[in-house]
Amino acid sequence: MADDPRKPEDATPHDGDDPGPVAPAAPAAAAASTPPGEVAVPGAAAAPASPRPPVAPKPAAPPPAKPAGAVAARPPAAPKPAAEHPPKAAPPSGPAEPPPPADVPVPAFIARLQAAKPGAVTLVSYFVGDWTIVVPVDRLHEVAQHLRDAPEAAFDFCSDVTATDWPPRAAERFDVVYCLYSTTHRQRIRVKTRAGETTPVRSVTDLWPAANWLEREVFDMFGVNFTGHPDRRRILMPDDWQGHPQRKDYPLEGPGELLLENPQEWLKLKQTRDEADLE
Amino acid sequence: MGEAIAFYTLAAFILGFAVLVIATKDTVHSVLFLVLDFLFVAALYVLLEAPFLAVIQVLVYAGGIVVLYLFVVMLVNLKRPPEAHQDPRRRTWLGFGLSAAILAELAAIALYSSAGAAPAGPAAALPVAGNTEQVGWLLYTRYLIPFEIASMLLLVAMIGAIVLAKREL
Amino acid sequence: MIDTFVIPLVKILVVLNATLVAVSYMVLLERKVIAWTQSRLGPMRVGPYGVLQPIADAIKLMIKEDITPVRADRWVFTLAPIISMVPALIVYAVIPFGPTVTIFGHAVPLYVTDINVGLLYIVSVASVGVYGIILAGYASNSKYPLLASLRASAQLISYEVAVTLTLVSVILMAGSLSMVSIVLAQEQARVWYGFVQPLAFGIFFIGSLAETNRAPFDMPEAEQELTGGFHTEYSGMRFALFFLAEYANMIVVSSVATTLFLGGWLRPFPNVAWLGVLDLIPGWIWFLVKSFVFLYIFIWVRATLPRYRYDQLMRLGWKVLIPLAILNLVATAIVKVWWLA
Amino acid sequence: MDAPALRHGAMFDTNELELNMGPQHPSTHGVLRVVLRLDGEKVVDADVVIGYLHRGIEKLSENRNYTQIVLLTDRMDYVAAATNNVGYCETVEKLMAIEVPRRARYVRTIVCELQRIASHCLWVGTHAMDIGAMTVFLYAFRERELILDLFEELCGARLTYNSQRIGGLPLDIPPGWDRKVLAFVEVMTGKVEEYEALLTENRIWLERTKGVGVIEGPEAIALGLSGPPLRGSGVPRDIRKDEPYAAYDEMQFEVPLGKAGDTYDRYVVRMEEFRQSLRIIRQAAEGIPEGPVVGKVPRLIKPPAGETYHAIESPKGELGYFVVSDGKSTNPYRFRVRPPSFCNLQALRRLCRGHLVADVVALIGSLDVVLGEVDR
CATH class of the missing domain: 3.30.460.80 (NADH:ubiquinone oxidoreductase Nqo5 subunit)
Incomplete structure (x- = not known):
């Protein structure tokens, strides 16, 4: 059972940039903000296992x-095989x-x-x-x-x-x-x-x-x-x-959890949302 | 004396329920009053010392036929919106005329029967005793032909109903 | 005075109370028998071996909240359980539990009354009992009960035909509609009609399963399909009335079966002289034992068989049982007229 | 979803009734909702509505490490939790190219087949109960209890076992467990006959199941049916044979097939699977090899970047896992379950049409769905 309880939450790269329970109405903008580089990086080593010329031998x-x-x-993608050191760096x-x-x-x-x-x-x-x-x-x-x-x-x-x-x-x-x-x-x-x-x-x-x-x-x-x-x-x-x-980019916490943990905060949030709805 | 009281009480109930049958708005309630009506008619038969007829009345009319009414009422959508009652095709005067005719007919019958001689005595010459046996004897001797015709009619009605109801045969 | 008023009144009271007790213990019996079939124990907590369970059930049902759905047809909704319970009880008036016995110098017949159309009375009163189910389904204003009550009415009407036809065969044999006369006729014939009319007996058994809404014909209350059927919306005492009516009907049916086909209060094999020792056991005990066996088979069937489907049930009724019953009736009539006469 | 408008003029204006079967209904096996459109009792159309038990296990798994997910898989098909464990662990093993020792593979086979029997026990009980035969239910639960006892001895739990680890088993089997399994096989063989005696030849059972919900082989394939419903339609497809996993390649067994593809054939197929499972268990329990129960597993389970789909034959059908690893984290980047119940349930709409309300419950029973798995 106890394989590695040390770092269970380390590499959830997306929960940093999602501000709470906002519905992901426009995720494209959020996504576009952190592009580490398009896939077409031909020089990068292909697969982590076996680097080989991209032209597959027939x-x-x-x-x-x-x-x-x-x-x-x-x-093949995965342009950063050396991603061990900064796990939070980029999705x-x-x-x-x-x-x-x-x-x-x-x-x-x-x-x-x-x-x-x-x-x-x-x-x-x-x-x-x-x-x-x-x-x-x-x-x-x-x-x-x-x-x-x-x-x-x-x-x-x-x-x-x-x-x-x-x-x-x-x-x-x-x-x-x-x-x-x-x-x-x-x-x-x-x-x-x-x-x-x-x-x-x-x-x-x-x-x-x-x-x-x-x-x-x-x-x-x-x-x-x-x-x-x-x-x-x-x-x-x-x-x-x-x-x-x-x-x-869907928030991992919504009003449900917030309600349980911090009702005051949830109430405030709800009010702002309701007001936004009214407008 | 007691018999007369019983009769008039029953008759009052029968008439009262009969009015309710046509007066209630809810179709199911109407059918229910019909059942009650039939039950009281059966009680009337009991009063006339015809238990067989009474039981048959309950079995066939209250138990069988009205159940089918209920079935139809519940299956078929009769809950029309209220404006359906204002049917433009309604012939109010025709209805009144028909009612008047029927009333006149009933009055004539009443007059005739009260004025005429007392009806012939009951079929005293039946060779069998007992209520059930007498009914059976009469049905299969004197009223054989009406009985058979009635059963034919029922058969025709049944086949007709099946043909109408069954969409594909 | 005593013979005209007191004794009938006492008899009515005894029969009604005995019926109600029998019905509640019928429930216990059913739970126990089914439990044993399924390698369980059944109710064990209230009293030794759960014998007080019916009382606990009754109390529970009486103190439960009695709910009327908002959009129900209030009057009919309340009336329906009564309509189904009353016929189930008044039928007992004509069931002969035993022969005439002498109690404190009075000759007391062990039945409330003996009318000469007794059998027809039972059939007609039972047919009124259908209204309870139909109206319950209608008045609940809910879809499952409505479906159930449609099923119920169709089922009861169809099976009534088959059952009544088998009864007519028996009436032909006995030459009377009176329940007592039918038993006496069996005594005279020295044979139970179940032996001479096996087909009628079989059809009656199947038909009575259907008429009492028992498995495998319990479609109107099929829990797995219609979530309890016509009494889905009922609770508390009104539900209990339906429940009791069902079991009361079961007892009626088994009493009728006992009277018509199993010789009523007669001992087994009334034609075998050397079994005369059995006459030492009073007739009403024989009656109860036979009814009990019939009831036990009811329960047994319920524990064993899957449920028919509605259309199959109708098919069985109209295409198998009714033709067979008519055939049986015609055969009986022919035998009666040409053979025995 | 609104009721059809009243049609004026039609004399016999029979309503098309819309009946909401579920989500609280005794025969929808949990929180399934079927919106039936009825003509009398005939089903015109059935809209199957799911999602009432959706717990987001896939999303949850993307935020747990690989070992923790085993425990989540228990909660999908909770009547066959161990099968889910095996399927998941094998997927990760495939991704990481871990060799599982033979002893562990044998135990996994036993566990899977025990679980199949337990699941089928629950199925035969509830299916018979839906059709009104209630005794079978208690008989089947009596035997399921024996299996639960075996599981309890193996891993300490009776329903959600968490019984597998990536690379093998968490613990070796308790001493004497294999003999108990063999004893159970003896008991169970007779009990299957008992269920069959109550149902298989029963006239009412035959009438209720034969010709109900017929689905031909090609259509069953197209509809994505798998497991017994597919085999009931006569398609010889069993992942245990076609793409063997655990130790199935070393086992002798047959794949029972139906002919007509109706409810009865699906029933017969599962009843025969009882026997085949017992046969497999007997072979596996008699032949458990000695050796370690865990393969060479790194301390930190971090599969290389890549993705894979791996399917096993769960009691309900093809249980597939699609796991994407980004090679950097100890959580899967994407975790997807292909739930057999979900795909089988999809066929319900097609199966129901033209049948009666009573058949709907029989059909739900014959598909053997577990809503925990449908909704995840």
Whole structure:
């Protein structure tokens, strides 16, 4: 049990810049204030584990049309591998997406996808056995359809739809992640796309009805703007809720906790809010 | 004497409830008064020493048919907004005319029956004794044809109701 | 004077009180039997083995707050439990618990009255009891009770037909509508009608489960679907009246079954002479034992079977039980007219 | 969500009734709310409303360190807490590439399968209770009690076990525990027959469950069903077979499948899973290898930057964890649970349509949802 009770709260980088229970109405501005640097820092060492040239070596991939340039254009993120010393310094700006090592062949369905939809896959990543592809948001639906219908892919089961919030990437702060599974080939893939707060992300509910609630949850929790969704309501939070709780800039303390700990303060806050409402 | 008191009391109740049936606004209450009415009619039968008829009255009318009324009342939305009462198609004078006609008819019957000879004695020549047996005997001998016609009518009504109610057959 | 007023009055009092006590202990019995079925103990705290539990229950129900929902139909809401309780009690007037016995020199028949349409009386009074449930559902002004009362009315009307048809078979056999005469006819025939009319008995049993809203036909109060059904909005004593009425109806049904199919107060196998020793046990004990067995089966069924669905229940009633009952009736009539005559 | 306006002119103006089933309702297994639109008793549409038990476990986890999260996972599917623990620990182990000793993997297998039986016990009890057979409920709880006793001996808790650690087990199993597990297997084998005797061939049970909520295989896949509801539709998918974890690759067992995809088949599948689970437990308990129970775990659990999704077969279906580590902190940057109940519950709307109110409770029961997991 007692692994490290010493620093349980050390690296919550966002709770410093959120002033209490203000509803995160305009998180974009807050996010834009602390950009540590855009992802495109090509010189930085790629993955923490294995620094290697950004052009992923093509192992035995059958189609030669692999858009190497696309892969190279967006090298794996995590630009600061030496972040141990100042843990509070800056929030991470993106996930680690190491390219596949040389000895791991890219699965045929990814290669076929790249051939069929040139430019649709901007990054192929392999980490602890999971394959991930990153697609531009406007081509997501097309790629999803291909992945579902192509016989060698046949991803007929949408395991999960979720998102990750990277506030420093102001324009496209969300990674919307689709975990797909094929019940015929027993293979998995993660499809990722990057979206901003208002970027329309075309819903895949028409491909996988399973995505209906999952996308609703992502909308509820992150405020990702799904379009074409048949029933885009909040799902877990109350219908009249303000804000999207899973965003990194969502305040960790709200009036509820404040009320318990410091009723006076809460009352003051409530009054100011009510007055603001009146105006 | 006691019988007369009982009769007039029952009759008063029957008439009172009958008025309430049409006077109450709530449909369910109206149906309830109808049940009470039927129960008192059954009591009247008991007074006439016809327990079989009394029991059948309760069983069929109070217990069976009015339950169906209630069913319909509760299922079908009768709670129209108030303006529905101002039905433009209402023919007030026609209603009055019909009521007057029926009243006249009733009066005629009353006059006729009081003026005419006393009705023929009860069917004394029945070969069976006992209330139930007498009813059965009469139904299946003298009134066989009306009885059968009535049952046919009921059957037709039932089939008609099914056809009307069932959307797809 | 004594024979015309005192004895009937005493009998009415005894029957009413015995019924009420029996009903409350019926609840205890049910809880105990179900508990034993489910490898539990049941109520154990109030009195030894929980025998005083019904009293505690009664007190609890009486002192509970009696709530009338704001938007309920106040009058009907109050009336409904009474409407369901009264018929359940007045039915006992015609149930013959035993033969005529002599007490202090008076010949006292062990029933309140014997009218010549006794069986029809029971059926018709029971049919009025439906109103309690329907009106409770309506008056609550709540959706679950409304659904429940619709279910209840449909269910009771349908099953009344089947049950009444089986009763007619028995009436044909006995040639009388009087409860006492039916028992006497069985004595004369030296056989319980349950043996000569097994089909009617079976249909009667199933139908009576449905008529008393007992599992597996307890749709009107299906807790898991309609959260208690027609008495969802009831509390306190008014709820208790519904509860008591249900159990009183169960006892009525088992008494009727005993009278019609199990020879009433007759000992088992009235046709076997050497079992005459059994006559030493008074008739009313036989009656109670038989009713008890029937009630026990009620409880047993409840502990064992899942619940039917509403449409399946209606199907069973209209498409299986009623045709069978009619067939049985016709067969009985044919046998009676051509065979026995 | 407003009631349909009164239609004038229609003679038999039957109301389309809107019935709020839940969040307080005996058969919605917690705080599920289903807004039914009824035509008589027929369900025209059902809107499933969730979120009444939302505690923000995902958000909470992003502010706890990796070890502390184990305890939060208990609170999701609280009738199968140990399975949640196993799934989470394996995800972090995958992220950190920690090798778990074989003994720990065997114990995890036993724990998972015991938990499956306990969860199915609760399911069969409540499902039967929803359909009106109340005795099965108490029988099933009687046996679940035995499992809880075993868990209590293993980790000191009876409901929220906190039974796993990243890298293995917190403690070795108590001496003689494996023999007790084997004794339980013997007892339970007979009890499953008992439940089946009460239900499987029961005419009423068959009428209530056969043909109710039929869902064909392809549609079940598309709807994202997993676990017994998916297998009830005849789709051979079991993560224990397809992507083995713990020690399932060393176990012999079969994946029971249904044919019609109705409530009855989902029932039969789970009943058969009882037996398969017992079979797995017997193999695992007889073959627990000697050795350490914790692998090589760094003192500070700080996975390298990266993300992974790892799924296991919980009693309800595919329980997946998606963990993102930024490589710098001891808290996950993003912690996401793919709750099987959530995804299965989604199918309720589709299943309910055209059935009766009574079937709705049967269908909720056949999906076997735990609202703690649906809402997290």
